[in-house]
Amino acid sequence: MDMKESPLLALENATVHYPSSPSPALDGVDVALHSGERVCLTGDNGSGKTTLLLALIGLRPLRSGRLLHHGRTVADTRALFTLRKEAGIVFQHAEDQLFSPTVLEDVAFGPLNIGLTPPAARQRALEILESLGVAVLAERMTHTLSGGQKRMVALATALAMRPRLLILDEPTNDLDAKGRAVLEDYLPRSGLTLLVVSHDERFLDALTTRRIHLMEGRITGGSKGL
Numbered sequence: 709m710d711m712k713e714s715p716l717l718a719l720e721n722a723t724v725h726y727p728s729s730p731s732p733a734l735d736g737v738d739v740a741l742h743s744g745e746r747v748c749l750t751g752d753n754g755s756g757k758t759t760l761l762l763a764l765i766g767l768r769p770l771r772s773g774r775l776l777h778h779g780r781t782v783a784d785t786r787a788l789f790t791l792r793k794e795a796g797i798v799f800q801h802a803e804d805q806l807f808s809p810t811v812l813e814d815v816a817f818g819p820l821n822i823g824l825t826p827p828a829a830r831q832r833a834l835e836i837l838e839s840l841g842v843a844v845l846a847e848r849m850t851h852t853l854s855g856g857q858k859r860m861v862a863l864a865t866a867l868a869m870r871p872r873l874l875i876l877d878e879p880t881n882d883l884d885a886k887g888r889a890v891l892e893d894y895l896p897r898s899g900l901t902l903l904v905v906s907h908d909e910r911f912l913d914a915l916t917t918r919r920i921h922l923m924e925g926r927i928t929g930g931s932k933g934l
C-alpha cells in the first residue's frame with residue numbers, strides 16, 4: 709500500500725457498545741479523515757457524534773472493526789501513543805481539561821511534559837494565547853474564567869502540543885462573535901486537519917470542507933471520505 713495515500717485516521721466497520729445500553733452507539737461505521745481536510749460531523753442528540761470522535765483517537769474501545777492510523781491498525785499501546793501525539797481534542801465541556809491554577813501553567817503543561825524547558829514552554833504557551841487573542845488571560849486563575857474564555861484556553865492547551873489533527877466538540881458553545889471570528893480565521897490558516905462536531909451551521913459553512921451525518925450510530929449522509 710502507498711502510505712502517502714492512506715488517510716490520517718480511519719475507522720473500518722466500527723461498532724461501539726456502552727454496557728448499560730442495548731443498542732450500539734456506533735453501528736458498523738466506515739469513515740476516513742485525510743490530511744488537510746476540515747470535516748464536520750452532524751447528527752441529532754445521541755446519534756453517536758462524541759462516541760465517534762472518541763473512537764477515532766482510541767479513547768473509546770471498539771467492540772468490532774478497526775481503527776487505522778496512516779493505514780496501520782492501531783493495535784497496541786505504542787501505536788495508540790503515536791496516534792495521540794498527532795491528534796488533539798477539545799471536549800464539549802472545556803473545563804474538563806483545565807486543571808492548573810493559572811491559564812499560562814495550563815497551556816504550558818503539555819509542552820513541559822514532552823520535555824520543553826520552562827522558558828520554552830512558557831514562550832510557546834504565550835504565543836498560542838496571543839494567536840487566539842487571549843494573551844490577556846495568561847496570569848488569570850483558570851477557575852475564574854467565563855465559559856467562552858475556558859473554551860479558548862482549552863483550545864490553546866490542545867494547540868500547544870502542535871497536533872496535526874484537531875478534534876473539536878461543539879467549539880463555538882459559549883463563544884461570542886469575536887471568539888467565533890478568531891476561530892474562523894485561525895483554524896483554516898493553521899493548516900490543521902480538523903474534525904468538528906457542531907450544530908452551528910454558520911460556523912460549519914465558514915470552516916469545513918466536507919460533511920458527515922450520523923443517525924442512530926450509522927453514517928447516513930455526507931461523504932465518508934473513503
Ligand SMILES: Nc1ncnc2c1ncn2[C@@H]1O[C@H](COP(=O)(O)OP(=O)(O)OP(=O)(O)O)[C@@H](O)[C@H]1O
Binds near residue numbers: 726729752
Ligand atoms: N458513558 C455512556 N454510557 C452509556 N451510554 C452512553 C454513554 N455515552 C453515550 N452513551 C449513549 O450512546 C449514544 C451516543 O451518545 P453520544 O454522546 O456519542 O451522542 P452525540 O451525538 O454526541 O450526542 P449529543 O449531540 O447530545 O452530544 C446515546 O444513546 C448515549 O445515551
